[in-house]
Amino acid sequence: MSAIVDELRKVAAGLLKSGAVKVVIGYENEAAPRPVFLENAEDAEKLVWNDRCFHNLARYLNTTEGKAAIVAKGCDVRAVAGLIREGQVKREDVVIIGVDCAAQTESGEKLGKCLVCDCHRPEIYDHLVEDENALVEPQTDPYGDVSEIEAKPVEERLGYWLGLMERCIRCYACRQVCPLCYCKECVAEQSLPKWLPRSPDGKGNLFFHVMRAHHLAGRCVDCGECERVCPVDIPIRTINRKLIRDISELYGYKAGVELDVVPPLTTFKPDDPEDAFR
């Protein structure tokens, strides 16, 4: 474990000393890691790495000035790739310090996304901190819960989701934490026109979550931050992964793995499936 931390600190110190980057975004505080922004090479000693580094630091990429280096797990790298693909950051302005990651845990339990993770090693990086022990096989069917919900009759599905949605307090934490929800003004809060009901009732919340998920269609990388921060435990990933699966099946696309592939909702093929159309 400490070899990884050593290498991480060495890479970060090197980047800061040489002036290659202005800031390194990483994790500090061993006991409960939290995001840290380092501007001096001496501070590289603060960096830590363990199985509670669950924050997706890609969220902070376009909040810093100048070139930035980012400590990123496989899933985080996919979010960074999304930001580059969408022109939010330039590839040459970000140095990706990829870290092999077996799984992240919260209260001693592996996060749901980590059980089905297929990107333990980042696909895109400038520096890679290797950890052979991290490269484990996915454990369960990634879409088991999605299929379970699909199998229910539509009225039951509505009851299921409304029951969960009634808990939503519209704190918008899921949106704020999402690295790809970077709109300056969100339709959820527009008042002219008022696209969605603003009060946090079951109906308004349901439409909010449909909107949120659809705006991430073909962009969501399943980093799971939305679900992790939800204070009322709404299984938000279960909504996102419905779209991830549909897009994979219909258009053969997986978000955040290649920088030169156009996202599925900004392109088309003349022979796309059209069973839904009369």
Next chain:
Amino acid sequence: MTTEFEPKIIAFLCNWCSYAGADLAGVSRFNYKPNIRIIRVPCSGRVSPMLVLKSLAEGLDGVLVSGCHPGDCHYAEGNYHTRRRMTLLKKLLDYMGIDGRRLQLSWVSASEGKKWADVVNEAVEEVRKAGPNPFSTNTKGSSGK
């Protein structure tokens, strides 16, 4: 006395094909069900998912989006984008418990007056099967506004 549920459907028609097709249906005096309210848009690609969501949230029982056949778009590729966007939205709505049949999709060209009449009749029946919008404030199905 029980009255049969009459769905209220909002239809977004592209200016170049489906709107002209609906016009042709009128000129040709084809009868079709009166449950739809037409809104003309420049292109089916103009129909944001937000328009669909807002319509359903406001209590309309169904939404019909119709455009030019693939390959015939006046703007070359607007309807191809519609096809991907609406296919995914329909599946997502259904997954979230909002019957996918409430979102009706079709291609109707300017010469297909008869097809337009058929599309409307079929769409109305599909939405009727889905039943009144559970979010409608009016139990008969229409928002009453």
